[in-house]
Amino acid sequence: MISRSFDRSAMSWSYEMHLQPLLSATDIEGLPFGSVFGSVPAHSVSKRHAHHDGEMFIVLAGKAVVVLGDEEREFGPGEVVHLSPFGFHEIRNESDEPFDIVSVYWEHIPSAVAALDKLPPHEQLPARALVFCPPPTPNGGLHLGHLSGPYVRADMLVRALRSMGRDARYVTGTDDHQSYVASAARLRGTEPGAVAKAEGDTVIATLRAAEVGCDRLTRPAGDPEHADRIRALFDRVVTSPAVTEQEHPTAYCPTCDLSLHQAFARGFCAHCEASSDGEICEACGRPNEARELTGLKCRICGTPATTRPERALWLDLNAYAEQLREYLRGAYTSPDLQALVERLLDEGLPPYRLGRTTDWGVSLGEGQALDAWADLALTFLDAARAESEQGGPAKITLFLGYDNSFYYAVLLPILAFAAGLADHLPAAFVTNQFLHLEGEKFSTSRGHAVWADDAIAAAGPDAVRLALLRNAPEGRVTQVSHESAGHLAQDPLYRGAHAWLAGFAALDEECGGKVPGTGAWTDAHREFYRHLNLITRQLDGLLLPESFSARGYVQLLESFVVRAAEFRATDTPMRRVGSLAEEARTSLALEYLAAKVFAALAWPVTPVLAQQVWDWLGLTGHPVRETDWSFLPTGATCLAPAPELATATQAAAGERP
Template sequence: MKTRTFDRDQMTWSYEMHLQPLLSAQDIPGLPFGSVFGSVPARTTSKRHAHQDGEIFFVLDGEAVVVLGDEERTLRKGESVHLTPFSFHEIRNESDEPFDLVSVYWDDAGAAARALDELPARSQLPERVRVFCPPPTPNGGLHLGHLAGPYVRADLFVRALRSMGRHARYVTGTDDHQSYVATAGRLTDRSPSCVAKEQGDGIVRTLHGAGVHTDRLTRPLADPDHTRTMSAWFDRLLASPAVTSRTEPTAYCATCDLSLFQAFARGTCADCAADSDGEICEACARPNQARDLKAVRCRICHTPATTREETALWLDLEHFGEALRARLKRIELSADLRAVVERLLDAPGGLAPYRLTRTGTWGSVVGDDPGQRLDPWADLAFTFLEASRAETERYGPADNALFLGLDNGYYYAVLLPALALAAGAEEHLPAMYVTNRFLQLSGRKFSTSRGHAVWADEALARGERDAVRASLLRAAPEGRETDMSREVASNSGDDPLYRAARAWLHGFADVRERHGDTVPGTGAWTVAQREFYRQLGSMTAELDGTLLPEAFSARGYVRLLDTFVERAEEFRVTQEPLRAIASQGEETRTSLALEYLAAKAFAALAWPVLPDLAQRVHDWLGLSGTPVRESAWTFLPSGTNPATASPLKSKTETNA
């Protein structure tokens, strides 16, 4: 006889609750389940999680709310609840006593597979979403590293959602008040406003040239109300007890009479020893004070920095530490960003305060002293919150998704939420974060400020933008840094997907010559045809899965499209012998109908990556509007007669 006794002294901390082993197959060979005692402390919520196991909770004592997906049930002593595989769940104990239970769990592969079938990726994508990208800094043009990071990837996401009939809007702009704009002005003997206007206009043209069509552009220097808006947000911030005035030693260049922060400072990160500008290290994503950099110097004249006392307003970030930790449990974010944020939140001493005003002459004036300007990142955060507020007012509520570089993780996942909490605007924060790392150019990071780049407008001028988009999405630095040789980057208009898709589509000319111009209705089906039809659906579901924010992968999306085109080409080749057999006329009709169905599906699935080619295929098939991504693909009506003009001809080819 094996017995176990509930013993709080024997419990360990896991899943943010206390657990103690009960009985398992290690205790009783062949036992088809495992079990544990559990206890959720008073005023505590267990970790929100899911697993492939089936599970039953038997309540021993206490009262708590068990959350399963969107359902909530209050359970008490003597009650039980079944939890299905892959359903996110947690226990919220709002009482003053522990909530004690026994958990019995078992592995059931069949139930897990059924649960996945009942939870298609498409059902988890937002119905209404605003997709934000950090406004590029207009201190130079956009290079291919920028496009491969958030901008084209976010456009892929927006187009995919729109093709499903979802409401999706794209928001970005230019970060006119960044310190990098001011340093670019000083280094080229131009005014910062001149730099921001000229380079910002070029950035917008390049985005549009890459097929990234924005729904809202935030350009502070072109907005006559920007300073007033920033002042209004800053006044809301001043009401927070977390904002105080402090006098601190600050890095300073006596030669330039310049307060050194962000782009004005250059040194070595004290944490990872990488070269770093002030306030953030791009290599390890850790914040810093410019004065704490090793060998810090002035970016303008390269003189070693001294320090001087400066008085400014500061935000106590640790005041919001618990709220930020609670927020981490509610939002979707990439694993690398979660690691960065949790590391910052758990750092010894907590989050360091953040300086809200800077001594200088560039940026928004938010008080009576024109020598004190709003910190550029605070300016950017308020611009984000204002854009979300304006979008909500105009178009109604929606989820906010943010595509960003991991090096900006501190600003967007710590500082932005803290500022929103302090200003009472938490409802405007991102619910989803999708990150990227750096795309390297021949082993070194693309960099506008250092001139190490292949410029996007030049690459787009050399080749079809569809091919450039596909090439950059294929190399997207997701979860890791990726590298492009300068030769590949300079020939980014040559991509395998673009080439293969055009070759496959070109083959429809032969199909029409041999079998007529009209799309037939289906007839009899072969096993091979049935499986190809099944694969059109399964490949669509796989592509949908790469769009989920926590699993987002532009690289994966492009590679699945590679497979789609390869499979469609193989289907045609293997079906040709059948189409030559007189007795297989009914099967031939099905074969041809499936070919045209594949073209229809390709148009919708490829539109997020190859918008020009996909739209031409869609139009060629006689379909109206933009491509529509169906969850179950419907055949083209029998008798459809695709246009005579080839869907392969691009605008440049037509003009030629």
């Protein structure tokens, strides 16, 4: 006889609850399930998670709410609940007593696979989405390092959602009130407003040249109502008891008579020793105060910094630490961002200065302006609120560089809590690391860059987008060289797609410019059609914020083009056999369907080429993604794309057209 007893002293902490082994196959040979005792402490919530196993809770004592997906129900002693595979669940115990259960779980792969089939990725994508990107700082033009981060990747998601019939909007702008704009103006001997306007116009033009569509642009310096709206939100923030006026020693340059913060301060991070400006270290993502940097100097004149006392409003971030933890529990955060924020929370959040001694930005009076990052956060909330009021609720996904993690995953939510605007926070954060040039970070000031405008002029927006998406710095630093940046059109997908599509000129001659209907099917036809539907589902799965991967998307899209070219190569001989005329019709119909599928799946990556293919197939509007692909109408007229595609293919290969 084998027995086990519920024993709190024998429990360990896992899944944010107490667990104790019960019985499993290691105890009883052949036992087809595992089991544990579990206890969720009073006034706590277990970790939200999913398994591929089936699971059953048998309640021993206490009462709590079991949440499974969008369902939730209270359970008490003697009750049983079954949890399906891959169903995200948690236990919310709001009572004064522990909630004690027995969990029984088992693996049944057919059930797990069936559960996946019931959760197709496209159904998990929202009906209405707002996709935000941090506004670029208008102190210079955009280089490939800028584009490779959030901007093209976010546009890829917006286009994909629109092709599925979703209401998706892209929100960005220019970060006009950054100290980097003010410091650039000082160094150039001009005014910050002039820099923000001129460089901001250039930034927006570059985004448009890269086929990045912006539905809402926030341009603070050119918006006469911006300051009043942001001050109104800031007034809500300062009512929080966590905001107090304090005096602290502040980095100062006596030569320039400048309060040194952010772009005006330059030294080395006290945590990782990397070169850093004031208030944030891009290398390790940790916040700082400029005076904490080692070797601190004034960026304008190079004078070693001193300090002086300054009074300002400060926000006690730690006062909202638990609310921040709770918010981030329900939002998706990329693993690198999650690790950083959890480390910062465990160490204790630093206080944050809300007013800066500067004449650039939203004035707070007495020689101070709203901190640029607080201004940016409130601008985000203002835009999100306006979008919600105009179009209704939406799921917000924020694409951001890892160096902005603290500001967007800590400062932004806490300001939203203080202002009562938490409903307008992101539901998902998708980060990127950095694209390096020749092993070093892109640098505008040192001229260590490949400018986006130059690359687009040389290779076209499709080739630039494709190269950046293939080499996107997702979860890692990626590299580009001057040589590879000069040959962006050599990408294998770019060349392969043009070559395959150029081959449709010969098919048009066979069909007389008319798309044939299907006839008899072979096994190869069936499997190619299956492939078209399966790869669409696979690509859909890479669009979920939780699994978003531009790199993976490009690789799968390339495999689709290879598969389509192989299908043509192996099926073409059959079309010359008179007795197989019925099979030949199906083969040709599948080829035209593959072109339709390509246009829809490639539109997020290479929008110019994809739209061209969609148009010559006689289809209207922008490319539309289907769940199960329908054939082109029999007899539809296709305008041969051969001349344009052949030219592009030869150009990509470095040949004379």
